[in-house]
Amino acid sequence: MNDYVITTDNNSDLPDEYLAEKGIGCSYLSYEMDGKTYTHGNFLPLHDFYEAMRSGSMPTTAQVNPTDAKLLLEPYLAAGKDVLHIAFSSGLSGTYNSTVVAAEALREQYPDRKLIVVDSLAASLGQGLLVHYAVLQKEAGASIEETADWVIKHRLNLVHLFTVDDLFHLHRGGRVSKTTAVVGTMLSIKPVLHVDDEGHLINIGKTRGRKKALLDLVSRMEEQIGSYKDSCDTIFISHGDCLEDAEFVRDQVMKKFPIKTVVINYVNATIGAHSGPGTLALFFLGDKR
DSSP, rough: OEEEEEEGGGGGGOOOHHHHHHHHHEEEOOOEEEEEEEEETOOOOOOHHHHHHHTTOOOEOOOOOHHHHHHHHHHHHHHHEEEEEEEETTTTHHHHOOOOOHHHHHHHHOSSOOEEEEOOOOHHHHHHHHHHHHHHHHHHTHHHHHHHHHHHHHHGGGGEEOSSSOHHHHHTTTSHHHHHHOOOOOOOOTEEEETTSSSSSEEEEEEHHHHHHHHHHHHHHHOOHHHHHHHHOEEEEEESSOHHHHHHHHHHHHHHHOOOOEEEEOOOOOHHHHOOTOEEEEEEOOOOO
């Protein structure tokens, strides 16, 4: 019953060690910066990537295409394994749709295998946390269908709260106007954003100053966690090369909730290209996004 694997893509921001330990397969989005293309195997160390952005480099990204998705999925099917793939939000990338196209072709080639592709409607370690809960379901003995159903049922309980340090990266991505970026930078305005029920990035507030923005994430967690307050023992935090801020948010959360498991990791380059250095994101289960 448990002879299946869970796969995802690198926008889940899960540490490589976690992927290896849990046997999770992963496809990788690429990026281009300063005239050079970076793919899995030659990615810049993430500190160096963010330093390049701080120096003015402007990376662009490319989604997983159907060929990439097939290269990830087919070896498992050929080995007699079923596959549950949890994809980056369709509201932010075409990666999910590419994987669906690949899956349709593979089902014809491997009619005896089960291949389920789920739109996480999530990003970064929000997607990663959803994968983590899927792994826990599998380890508890759930079938591939039961695990997929759990993910679909609970994906809109996966709360994303984050802030960025530089509004100009959001302006490049069309999230804020140039005027907002200029004025906000002058006044040290820090936006607070989330990923909504359709998997889109939405601005939900603003604060004056970095520390207030970080504390606002924790305050919003208190407001949104709802009935999960006593059972929430896991948070994931991702950061755009600002580990001290991630540790600060972790410590603030742990003062308020019975947290036992914390994963902190970088925001990968294909998301960081749009959010920039200083991005800080907090993820947990709550009653609603």
